[in-house]
Structures are given as structure tokens and as C-alpha cells.
Amino acid sequence: MDQDRQEVTRPAATPLVPCQAPETGATGPILTGDTVEGRPVLGFACTARAAPVAADDQLVLRGDEGAGGPPLRSSDPVDQPSLLRTGRRPGRQTRTEPVRTHRPDDLGPGLADRFRELIQGPRAPLFTTALIGHLAASGHHVWLSGGAPRDLLSGAAYDEVNDLDLTGTAPAGAFTETARQVLDLDGMSAEHPQRFSPDTLVCSVLDPVARGGGPSLDYRGLGLARDGMPFPATGTDLLQDARQRDLTVNTLLYDPVRNLVVDPLGAALDDLATPEGTRRLVPVDTSADPLAQAEVLLRALKFLLRWDGLALDDGPLRAWALALPDDLPDRLDRRGGATWHRLAGLWAQCVPDPGSPALEAAVRRLGPVAVRLRARCEEAAG
Numbered sequence: 254m255d256q257d258r259q260e261v262t263r264p265a266a267t268p269l270v271p272c273q274a275p276e277t278g279a280t281g282p283i284l285t286g287d288t289v290e291g292r293p294v295l296g297f298a299c300t301a302r303a304a305p306v307a308a309d310d311q312l313v314l315r316g317d318e319g320a321g322g323p324p325l326r327s328s329d330p331v332d333q334p335s336l337l338r339t340g341r342r343p344g345r346q347t348r349t350e351p352v353r354t355h356r357p358d359d360l361g362p363g364l365a366d367r368f369r370e371l372i373q374g375p376r377a378p379l380f381t382t383a384l385i386g387h388l389a390a391s392g393h394h395v396w397l398s399g400g401a402p403r404d405l406l407s408g409a410a411y412d413e414v415n416d417l418d419l420t421g422t423a424p425a426g427a428f429t430e431t432a433r434q435v436l437d438l439d440g441m442s443a444e445h446p447q448r449f450s451p452d453t454l455v456c457s458v459l460d461p462v463a464r465g466g467g468p469s470l471d472y473r474g475l476g477l478a479r480d481g482m483p484f485p486a487t488g489t490d491l492l493q494d495a496r497q498r499d500l501t502v503n504t505l506l507y508d509p510v511r512n513l514v515v516d517p518l519g520a521a522l523d524d525l526a527t528p529e530g531t532r533r534l535v536p537v538d539t540s541a542d543p544l545a546q547a548e549v550l551l552r553a554l555k556f557l558l559r560w561d562g563l564a565l566d567d568g569p570l571r572a573w574a575l576a577l578p579d580d581l582p583d584r585l586d587r588r589g590g591a592t593w594h595r596l597a598g599l600w601a602q603c604v605p606d607p608g609s610p611a612l613e614a615a616v617r618r619l620g621p622v623a624v625r626l627r628a629r630c631e632e633a634a635g
Contacts, residue, residue: 281330281392282422283312285477285488286340289326289333292316294340296477296488297424298323302451305426313486323484328424343394343422343489354513360406360522365512370411371401372509377417378460378469380445384435388423389510391431394489395421396506396515403505406514406525419472420506422489425454428472432458445469454485478540491517497545499552500524500570501535532563534570543584546577547596550623551630555603557615567618574619582625593633600630607631 287294292314300323301309310328317324330336357364373382385395399418405411423431429449436442436458448457453473460469474487475494488494495504495517501524506515516522524533534556538549553570578584585592604612616627 282427282489283328283330283333283336284338284340284342284422285490285493288335288337288339289314290335295482296486297328297474298484298486299425299451299454300325301426301449303449304429304447305449305456306430307424307427309426310424313482318482320483323486328427341490343491353516353519354508355516355522357507357512357514360514361408364405364514367405367411368397368507368509368512371405371414371417372397374411376412378445378458380432380435380439380441380458381417381470383439384432384470385419385509387431387435388421388428391423391427393421393423393427394508395419395423395510396508398506399503402507402514403502403525405507406505406522417470419470420475420494421472422475423472424474424487425449425456428474429456432456432472452485454487491515496537497540498537499549500556501537502532504537527566529566530564531566532560533566536570536573539573543581544588544592544595546581547585547626548599550574550577550619550626551596551599551603554615554619554623557618558604558609558611561611561615571618571620574623577620577622579622581622582629585629593629596626597630597633597635600627600634 283289283294285294285296289312295313295315295317298311298313299305299309300311307329308327311323312326312328312333313324314326327333357368371377372385388395396419397417398420400416401414401418404414421428429447432447433442436445436447444460446459448459449455450457456472458470475489475491476497477486477488477493478497491506498504501518501521503521504516504518505521505525506517507513508515514522518537520535524535527533534553536549536553538545540546553574557565557567557570585596606612616623
């Protein structure tokens with residue numbers, strides 16, 4: 254149907270507020286791109302299997318990609334006399350160029366209030382503001398990530414957002430230890446037990462009463478490029494994090510300390526609402542890793558189903574999916590049964606209703622590789 258199209262003018266991006274973490278010296282957290290022992294810092298691994306503390310966070314340097322497991326190398330700047338602050342500060346595309354940021358109310362009236370209500374309102378965990386404040390005071394940056402920024406920027410009310418996901422520069426042990434301290438100070442440790450996944454480095458704080466035992470808050474450090482890293486690790490670089498997410502619309506972040514919406518790639522806001530009034534689905538993670546490709550495909554399917562009925566431009570997504578190697582399932586077979594078990598779990602999350610009438614059409618729209626992947630995931634789910 255032909256429609257009158259209006260050109261949308263987006264407000265100019267505002268520069269990021271200067272980073273509060275120290276730029277030089279042996280104080281403040283070590284960041285991706287700093288230099289230790291003459292090698293660039295890639296990020297952080299964790300040696301704990303449960304209940305990590307900051308001492309469990311280990312520095313990952315260039316050259317550690319071939320190691321059989323996380324290196325034993327302290328992430329405390331005091332323990333690294335060779336540390337040089339050469340890395341990109343959080344919120345910078347380069348050492349001098351800021352990432353695109355916007356004041357929320359420049360993007361929509363009342364948007365700042367909706368973000369504030371989500372984090373500080375009656376439905377938010379009581380400890381959230383204190384936790385963010387403690388992390389910021391220690392030199393770390395924290396952002397609201399995942400579906401919350403995307404959905405609020407799409408017009409959702411704060412009480413329509415169910416997930417509270419955070420990301421930031423703090424490694425898993427530092428985050429978990431800080432969260433434990435905040436809960437202890439407020440006398441809420443018993444009410445909000447913590448969980449940690451050593452396989453994903455996701456740190457969760459549970460709310461058994463309000464959310465039926467589910468997570469009230471999930472945190473994972475900023476992502477690293479997946480290729481070549483044989484163990485879980487996180488970083489501190491916004492652009493690296495954005496480039497390993499599934500779709501551009503899911504790269505948006507919100508900085509609660511500086512009250513800024515962050516669009517690291519400079520494309521997410523435009524893809525979320527194009528001038529034609531559509532939502533554009535563009536894959537970000539173009540890794541050649543078979544598992545990464547399968548995971549992006551399943552997550553993309555989730556959004557095709559969730560947004561069925563909306564005006565979508567899925568051309569970029571379809572072009573990427575149709576170009577996937579025909580033997581992708583065979584390549585996954587070579588990874589072993591654990592890979593299919595993982596994908597079956599992701600399939601269950603992305604397709605909560607296998608009987609949905611829209612499922613068949615959505616899978617076929619993504620091409621023959623998606624059809625085969627669906628069959629194998631359903632087989633693995635048993």
C-alpha cells in the first residue's frame with residue numbers, strides 16, 4: 254500500500270560526558286587496550302566456578318587466545334607495575350572521538366522519566382541504584398542493555414519492560430563482590446541470593462518474592478569478539494560489545510549515571526524507526542564461527558515472531574541468512590553434542606510457542622539453512 258512518507262530528522266548526537274575513570278597512573282580499573290607486560294589487554298576472564306570475587310578476575314592479554322584456559326594474571330592495577338594506560342576510554346570510538354549519544358528527552362518526550370522509573374521506580378529492585386553508584390564510585394561504567402532500552406525507545410511504558418539487564422566495564426568477580434557488599438549493607442543478602450554462570454560470565458541477583466524466583470537483575474561485562482577466544486571473557490570497549498550482538502536494534506544502551514542513550518554503532522536508532530516507519534532488521538555479528546551464526550539466526554527468528562504484524566524491513570537479515578553456508582548444521586555436528594544441547598536451550602527461549610502459526614513462514618523466510626537448523630534444534634530438544 255502506498256503511503257505518504259515523511260522525512261524524519263533525528264536530533265544531533267551530544268558528546269559523551271568525559272569518563273570519570275582515571276586516564277593515567279596505577280589507579281582505576283584496567284581497560285581493554287591498556288598495555289601490561291608490553292602486550293595489549295584484551296579483557297578479563299574468571300577462574301571461579303561459583304560466587305566469584307575480584308581476586309578471581311584475571312587479565313587476558315594479546316597472545317592468550319591460544320591458552321587452554323584463563324591465565325592466572327591479576328587484574329588489580331596495583332599488581333601490574335608495567336601497566337600503561339594506552340586503551341580506549343569507555344564511550345570513545347577512538348581516544349578522542351565520542352560514541353554517538355543522545356539525551357533521552359531529545360528522542361521522545363518523557364523518555365528520561367521512563368528510564369528513571371525503570372531503574373528507581375516501585376517495580377525496580379531496591380538495591381539497583383546503590384549498586385550502580387558503588388560501581389561508578391570505583392571507576393566502572395554501567396549501562397542498561399538488552400531489551401529495555403530498545404523497548405522504551407520504541408514507546409513502551411516502564412512497567413511493560415520485564416527484563417533488567419546491565420552491562421559494563423566491571424569483570425564478573427568485581428561486579429559480584431560489589432553486589433554482595435551492597436546487599437549486605439542494606440541487609441538484603443538473604444532476600445536476594447546471587448547466581449553466577451562460569452560458562453557465560455552472567456551474574457544474576459534473584460528476587461524470589463517479586464519475580465517468582467527469576468532474576469531481578471542480570472549483568473555481564475561488555476562483550477569481546479568471539480573468534481579465537483577459547484574461554485569466556487569480557488571487555489570494556491563499547492564498539493567491540495556492539496559488534497558481537499545479534500541485531501543493530503539490540504546494541505542500544507542507556508547510561509543511568511550520565512542520563513544518556515548510547516548508540517555505539519550509530520545505526521540502531523535509525524534502524525529502530527526508519528523514515529518510512531518500519532523497523533529494520535540488520536545483523537551485526539557476522540562472525541564465521543558456526544555457533545555464533547546459529548545463535549544469531551535463532552535470535553533473529555525470535556524477533557521475527559515477536560514483531561509479527563509490525564512493519565518490518567527484514568531485507569538485510571534475509572540476505573545474511575541466505576548467504577550462510579549450506580553445511581552449517583554439519584559444522585555444528587563437529588562441535589559435539591554439547592553444542593546442540595546449548596542450541597536446543599536457545600531454541601526454547603526464542604520460540605516459546607512451537608505451535609505458533611507464524612513460525613513456519615518465519616523460518617522459511619530465513620532460507621533453507623534456517624529450516625534445517627530448526628529441525629535439528631527440535632530433534633535435540635527431544
